[in-house]
Amino acid sequence: MSEPEVRSFTVGEDDDGIRLDRWFKRHLAEASFNTISRWARTGQLRVDGKRATPGDRIEAGQTIRVPPPERAPVKPARPQRRVEPLTSDEEAFVREMVIAETPDGFVLNKPPGLATQGGTKTSQHLDRLLDGLAGDGEARPKLVHRLDKDTSGVLLVARSARAAAFFSKSFSGRTARKVYWALVVGVPSAEDGLIDLPLAKQPGTGGEKMHVDEESGQAARTRWRLVDRAGNRAAWVELQPLTGRTHQLRAHMAALGHPIIGDAKYGGAEAFLTGGISRKLHLHARRLKIDGPGDVIDVTAELPAHFAESLATLGFEPLAGDNLPLDTPDPAKDPAVKARRAAAAAKTARKARKGERRSRGAAPAKANRR
Known part of the structure; x- marks a missing residue:
């Protein structure tokens, strides 16, 4: 079998003035930047016979000498992780969580104490149980977002990759509305408010705890x-999170001086009340409203037993929280959305300017191989 030959390309008019690495991205995208850099260091990459670097500007009519395509090394196959099939009890358990179904997804009421995804020491989690929701010939449902292990309530999973992409866009675009209920220690001094405190991983906790960091934290609003x-x-x-940071609601309420009852991580010993109040976390994802590829999904999840019992013990009317109106988001006022839109506008402007420069020259021509 003959060895592949060195390749030679002529720079077209539409590539006049661009960087050499940009030319590769347009015409030989299979060559990685590291590969191109290695060719340059070893003198194998040449323009008009001279050694070239990825950052060099090229001109129409020049000849680019490119080494033969490299054969990808054969990687040893990774051992496949053995997935234990679900028991009949596990299948029944995950199906009992379903509180609504649409052609695009399942809405679950996740119980407290069940992790959304697995980890080093977590073998039993919701992601593993999703096999129990796949019917004959159907794809395995996909997680779209997550809840903390000890947080209960509404959790959406998609039936397909297409639906998952659609739902993920709704979450990242801040058009999905999530409503949480929480019981907190003490009483805030106002009837309502907006907590706007940046959050970052707290050093020394292995990333398992967040703290307020005004200088380098990520924007977080509740x-x-x-x-x-x-x-x-x-x-x-x-609570309505306007951003989606790790432990955002728990960290924000603690920073407000009113930790969520049962949240030892952020409230310490002060997060527990006497008088028969459960020591479990009192944070529940009560409602989710989100546009689907088809219909709008608007679902509420019943409270877990310990939360309902605490409401009764404290003398609260169980359905009082549902009487509050749901805020309608205005994406145009969300800083994160504003930043993305500004970046997109800048990119469009750059493309327009580049198109104007090209139109002043000769008619574009494709790169020719010879």
Whole structure:
């Protein structure tokens, strides 16, 4: 079998003035930047017979000498992780979580204590159980977002990759509305407010805890409203996250001085109340409203037993939280959305200017191989 030959290309008019690495991206995208750099270091990459570097500007009519395509090294096959099939009890367990179905997804009511995804020490998790929702010949459902292990409530999973991409775009675009209920220690001094405190991973915790970091933290905003109060002892609040940072609601309420009941990670010993109040985390994803590829999904999830019992013990009316109106988001006012739109506008402007420069020259021609 003969060895592949050195290749030679002529720079077309439409590539006049661009960097050499950009030319590769347009015409030989299979050559990685590291490969191109190695060719340059070893003198194998040449323009009009002279050694070239990836950052050199090229001109129409020049000849680019390119080494033969490299054969990808054969990688040893990775051992496949053995996935234990679900038991009949596990299949029944995950199906009992389903509170709504659409052609595009399942809406679950995740119980507290069940992790959304696996980890080093987590073998039982929702992601593993999703096989139990796939019917004959159907694809395995895909996670779209997640809840903390001890947080209960609404969780959406997609039936297909297309639906997952659509839902993910709704979450990242801030058009999905998520409403959480929480019982917190003490009573906030106002009826409602916006917590706008950047969050970052707390050093020394292995990334498992967040803290407020005004200098280098990521933007994090939470809208909150007071539903009811039990004297000065505790309050029932509605939380609407406007961003999606790790442990955002828990860290924000602790920073406000009112940690969520049962949240030892962020509230310490002060996060627990006496008088028969459960020591479990009192944070529940009550409602999710999101546009689907088909219909709008708007679902509420019933409270877990410990949360419902605490409401009764503190004298709260169980359905009072559902009487508050759902905020309608305005993406145009979201800083993250503004930044993405500004970047997209700048990119469009750059392309327009580049097109104007090209139109002043000769008619574009494709790169010719000879």
